[in-house]
Amino acid sequence: MLSLSTDQRLMHVSVELKDDPFAAAAIDAIPGLRATAQRAAAGGTALIGGATAETHDSQQAQRSDAALIVPLTLLLILLIVAALVRALVAPLYLVATVVLSYAFALGVSTLVFGDSDPALPLFAFIFLVALGVDYNIFLIGRIREEHAALPTRDAVIAGLTRTGGVITSAGLILAGTFATLMAIPIEGLIQIGFTIAFGLLVDTFLVRIVLVPAIAVLLGERNWWPQKTFRGSPNKSS
Secondary structure, three states, X not given: XXXXXXXXXXXXXXXXXXXXXXXXXXXXXXXXXXHHHHHHOOOOOOOOOOHHHHHHHHHHHHXXXXXXXXXXXXXXXHHHHHHHHOOOHHHHHHHHHHHHHXXXXXXXXXXXXXXXXXXXXXXXXXXXXXXXHHHHHHHHHHHHHHHOOOOHHHHHHHHHHHHHHHHXXXXXXXXXXXXXXXXXXXXXXXXHHHHHHHHHHHHHHHHHHHHHHHHHHHHHHHHHOOOOOOOOOOOOOO
16 A cells, blocks of 8 residues: 655555564564665655564664674673672682573473564563572672681582572572463463573572582582682680
8 A cells, every 4th residue: 555645756566475474584674675675765865664663673772782882791790790709710600601591491491382482582581680699699698608617529518518598499489479470361471471481490490509519519629719718727725
């Protein structure tokens, strides 16, 4: 359908795509369509709008935001954890394991749902990284306290023993809370609820209980580089 403005300087053309307007093929076709329309305008201005174009622009904006938010967030978290632990080695794998659990959860979500909601990667990153780092700080903080009187291996065991129940309970509660989003008949919320709940379970039962303690034990005293806080058994007063 074609229509002209009253001064005949503007033209509005309505077209329909053969593909589903919200399918990836239709969204990916928008840049090519805009380039074709601009060439047809012969130096004039040609704009393409509609739901498909808006979805494309929204995805581009989210990718641009993620390119800034993700590295900046990770850098700030790394600095905060390093200041808390007063070490440089431990914060590196504490942040890396959280990113690993996020990537794993996002990959499983893609296998389950196929094309994901455009907002899913950023939302899942914010929630999973924030919550995962909280648990890591709780665990490593306790390990560091125990390390003042114990070697690293014993400190890890003691810290995990004293915090494992609390972290597991908190993880289960949060996973159950986000899982309730899957009861809402909106595909985007179902995907977000599944991804965050699954990521929290992975983070709680694999990363926090197995991966982080194993890395800490393998690294030993190098966890606390450049500081060494182990002083042996507390001195007893004579």
